[in-house]
Amino acid sequence: MKKAVCLLSGGMDSTTLAYVAKDLGYEILVLHTRYGQRTEEKEAECAKKIASLLDASEFTEFSLSHLLAFGASSLTDPGMEVHDHDESVQGGIPNTYVPFRNSNLLSIATSYAEARGAEAIFIGVQASDYVGYPDCRPEFVEAFQRVIDLGTSDETNITLMTPFVNMNKTEIVRTGMELGVPYEYTWSCYRSNGPACGTCDSCYYRLEAFKANGIPDPIDYE
Amino acid sequence: MKKAVCLLSGGMDSTTLAYVAKDLGYEILVLHTRYGQRTEEKEAECAKKIASLLDASEFTEFSLSHLLAFGASSLTDPGMEVHDHDESVQGGIPNTYVPFRNSNLLSIATSYAEARGAEAIFIGVQASDYVGYPDCRPEFVEAFQRVIDLGTSDETNITLMTPFVNMNKTEIVRTGMELGVPYEYTWSCYRSNGPACGTCDSCYYRLEAFKANGIPDPIDYE
Numbered sequence: 001m002k003k004a005v006c007l008l009s010g011g012m013d014s015t016t017l018a019y020v021a022k023d024l025g026y027e028i029l030v031l032h033t034r035y036g037q038r039t040e041e042k043e044a045e046c047a048k049k050i051a052s053l054l055d056a057s058e059f060t061e062f063s064l065s066h067l068l069a070f071g072a073s074s075l076t077d078p079g080m081e082v083h084d085h086d087e088s089v090q091g092g093i094p095n096t097y098v099p100f101r102n103s104n105l106l107s108i109a110t111s112y113a114e115a116r117g118a119e120a121i122f123i124g125v126q127a128s129d130y131v132g133y134p135d136c137r138p139e140f141v142e143a144f145q146r147v148i149d150l151g152t153s154d155e156t157n158i159t160l161m162t163p164f165v166n167m168n169k170t171e172i173v174r175t176g177m178e179l180g181v182p183y184e185y186t187w188s189c190y191r192s193n194g195p196a197c198g199t200c201d202s203c204y205y206r207l208e209a210f211k212a213n214g215i216p217d218p219i220d221y222e
Numbered sequence: 223m224k225k226a227v228c229l230l231s232g233g234m235d236s237t238t239l240a241y242v243a244k245d246l247g248y249e250i251l252v253l254h255t256r257y258g259q260r261t262e263e264k265e266a267e268c269a270k271k272i273a274s275l276l277d278a279s280e281f282t283e284f285s286l287s288h289l290l291a292f293g294a295s296s297l298t299d300p301g302m303e304v305h306d307h308d309e310s311v312q313g314g315i316p317n318t319y320v321p322f323r324n325s326n327l328l329s330i331a332t333s334y335a336e337a338r339g340a341e342a343i344f345i346g347v348q349a350s351d352y353v354g355y356p357d358c359r360p361e362f363v364e365a366f367q368r369v370i371d372l373g374t375s376d377e378t379n380i381t382l383m384t385p386f387v388n389m390n391k392t393e394i395v396r397t398g399m400e401l402g403v404p405y406e407y408t409w410s411c412y413r414s415n416g417p418a419c420g421t422c423d424s425c426y427y428r429l430e431a432f433k434a435n436g437i438p439d440p441i442d443y444e
Contacts, residue, residue, distance in 0.1 A: 066284035066330065070337035099336040103329040103373050107322060108288065114321040115292035135373040143368045150365050151325050151357040 001027045003118035004161070005109050006056075008032050010046030012206055013124035013164060015186045016176035018054055020163060021122045023179055028056040029118060031109055035064035035098065042193040049185045060112065064104055102135035106144050106160070110151075113158050126164040126172070138165050169209035177213065184218040195220035223249045225340035226383070227331050228278075230254050232268030234428055235346035235386060237408045238398035240276055242385060243344045245401055250278040251340060253331055257286035257320065264415040271407045282334065286326055324357035328366050328382070332373075335380050344383045350390040360387050391431035399435065406440040417442035 004026035006018040022028055032047040034040050044061065051059045102125060109121045125136040134140065145160050152158065164172055176183065188206045189196035196203050198221040210217040226248035228240040244250055252273040256262050266283065273281045324347060331343045347358040356362065367382050374380065386394055398405065410428045411418035418425050420443040432439040 060288075062288035066282075067333055070334055098333075100329060100333040100370075100373055103369055104326070104333060107325040107329045111289055111320075111322040111326060112292055134375055137372060140369065140372040143365065143372050146365045147325055147362065147369055148322075150359065150362040151322055153356055 004120040010043040232265040
């Protein structure tokens, strides 16, 4: 059975993506990251539940908490405020940006995939909603694929799978509903471990996506 | 004063490179990695000493010990043996290869550089001696530069500095002698925290480099 490393945060996008990978017939190796974000515990709890529902063959957690020490993101720096969606700087990079986070995630995922002989890595990046994050762009993903091809052994063939890169969150939720994704076990809020604030960027886009699909979001909001 | 992040393992190459960066007028931010290798303590001690001699403005340590959990390298897997140089598989990838290590190092270095406004990252990769490590090749470095350009914010400009990529270890030691590098505070052995074994790949190339320069290696060997 072909293996895939799935980067699973426990959020809406990565959970839907792991269900896509399962639907494609992959054996799932879950890789979950802690990096000192405010909602660390809640996300870990959701990721574990989803991994178990997906019958994942491995659940591996790792910490990028050294990114916390660098500061410069409101997700990890207690001295910075997480803005409401309507306070966010339009067109700029949101202060929830963790510098170069996706490259760190993909590097670890590639080490894991190479060590386990997995042939795919699924990562839920998508350019459409968060235009502000440079490391979610399709060009970034293509450039990283080249780094994988050149930086791993010649016998290793690992493909980055990013089917969501050009989808918006409404389309992602629609895909997830078709696959029966249990969204009650996912977490997206940047601010709180529960109930969700409903107003940060992440809650805002999640709620919009459910509304556009005409279905209620099953998690609790303030 | 322009800032540079220097990846400093405490070995011969990265130490020489940090002296090159200092000589080029950079303020030095040292980034040292632990990743569960056998010689972790000795390397950390050397890196700290060198950082202090270079008057580095920051010394940051981080752990990639999750790479240890993946196994598949004799540097980190106690169940695997570190081969002598003359037992190594010729032409293949040495079993000291840590899957995709340099991409992990460069990702963290880039996060650090972006958070601190540094404009250069110095990494002592070199293709000539260790042809077996895919993530030391010039093409890999070029591909990673593109990932940096696309994955960081538009105002960020970070250049990967790899002046050693096409040099051999004899040339590196010659450069270091000219810059007064204190090689007595560096460590290269893969096997032991002291005295050095003298026979693993890393000791072998180091000793050859000193011999070719007609000078004694100041560290202790078995």
